[in-house]
Amino acid sequence: MDELQHVYLRVVGPFLVAGVLAVLTAGLFALFSPVLAWTALAFDRVSFAYGREDEAVLRGISFTVPPGGRLAIVGPSGAGKTTVMQLALRFYDPAAGTIRLDGKTLSQYALRDLRATLGLVSREAYIFNATLRANLLLARPAATDDELIAALEQARLRDCLDSLPNGLDSWLGEHGERLSAGERQRLAIARVLLQDAPVLLLDEPTANLDTLTEGEVLDALEVAMWGRTTVMATHRLCRMERMHEILVLDGGQIVERGTHHQLLAEQGLYRRLFDVQSGMLAPGPRRGGAPWMIPHCSPAYSLP
Numbered sequence: 001m002d003e004l005q006h007v008y009l010r011v012v013g014p015f016l017v018a019g020v021l022a023v024l025t026a027g028l029f030a031l032f033s034p035v036l037a038w039t040a041l042a043f044d045r046v047s048f049a050y051g052r053e054d055e056a057v058l059r060g061i062s063f064t065v066p067p068g069g070r071l072a073i074v075g076p077s078g079a080g081k082t083t084v085m086q087l088a089l090r091f092y093d094p095a096a097g098t099i100r101l102d103g104k105t106l107s108q109y110a111l112r113d114l115r116a117t118l119g120l121v122s123r124e125a126y127i128f129n130a131t132l133r134a135n136l137l138l139a140r141p142a143a144t145d146d147e148l149i150a151a152l153e154q155a156r157l158r159d160c161l162d163s164l165p166n167g168l169d170s171w172l173g174e175h176g177e178r179l180s181a182g183e184r185q186r187l188a189i190a191r192v193l194l195q196d197a198p199v200l201l202l203d204e205p206t207a208n209l210d211t212l213t214e215g216e217v218l219d220a221l222e223v224a225m226w227g228r229t230t231v232m233a234t235h236r237l238c239r240m241e242r243m244h245e246i247l248v249l250d251g252g253q254i255v256e257r258g259t260h261h262q263l264l265a266e267q268g269l270y271r272r273l274f275d276v277q278s279g280m281l282a283p284g285p286r287r288g289g290a291p292w293m294i295p296h297c298s299p300a301y302s303l304p
């Protein structure tokens with residue numbers, strides 16, 4: 001009996017091991033293959049001036065956002081946050097330094113391909129006086145209705161779609177006036193989802209929203225950021241603990257960098273901006289919440 005078992009193991013054993021290895025390899029590949037499609041964005045000592053060179057708007061900016069990484073750029077108005085986005089999109093070229101996407105300099109890409117790779121959401125979504133469908137198809141002209149609806153769902157616009165009189169055929173009005181400000185921003189998010197850009201450039205996407213609406217838009221962004229490389233410029237320090245690195249920009253220079261918790265501990269500009277927003281400098285006691293949460297930031301929903 002023992003001998004039979006021994007022979008059986010010797011014959012079948014290698015096949016079993018090979019089978020298990022094959023399944024493991026296939027599983028690992030399936031798990032990590034989306035990562036391979038992600039894209040890295042890197043700035044290397046980038047400087048830029050809109051006009052005279054001695055009036056540089058960005059000076060020596062370096063950062064690397066690895067594939068799937070999340071970088072926040074914070075800092076006061078005029079610090080140069082939007083300019084970083086403009087350079088990544090090649091609306092301008094740097095005066096010095098290089099910008100690379102997946103290791104290639106931006107000039108190695110056709111402009112069209114570059115801009116298809118970068119999905120931009122800014123403060124104000126541009127909505128055409130056309131139907132919801134037409135406004136979405138801009139991002140992917142060949143999309144089916146099912147794909148449009150899936151993107152709306154991911155951008156948390158399903159209820160909005162259901163409330164419109166003619167669904168996808170509903171007319172959105174001048175500047176999308178039939179939508180609320182938060183819905184317009186989520187429509188912009190639905191567009192980048194349809195565009196399926198591997199890199200997201202978010203330029204103060206919640207700047208014009210109240211706190212509640214901001215939370216809804218951040219929830220939709222959370223879905224969009226998953227599996228994408230993200231750069232988010234913001235002066236609202238909400239959910240910063242979810243970003244992998246934060247650059248604090250002031251007068252075109254990086255004055256601090258680190259994670260949310262590191263920067264809070266540094267007692268520098270980030271800490272000051274945070275305290276002002278937390279209302280610590282405002283009259284009245286600060287109530288409730290974990291110490292890293294800003295009371296007037298709406299909490300994140302839990303990812304499944």
Ligand SMILES: Nc1ncnc2c1ncn2[C@@H]1O[C@H](COP(=O)(O)OP(=O)(O)O)[C@@H](O)[C@H]1O
Pocket residue numbers: 050051057075076077078079080081082083084
């Ligand atoms: N098109 C432009 N022409 C000239 N100066 C500009 C232009 N856009 C921005 N600036 C200037 O560049 C600086 C950085 O602006 P910006 O990148 O928009 O900052 P932020 O987004 O952090 O508020 C500011 O001093 C701003 O006035």
Ligand SMILES: [Mg+2]
Pocket residue numbers: 081082083203204
């Ligand atoms: Mg800006």
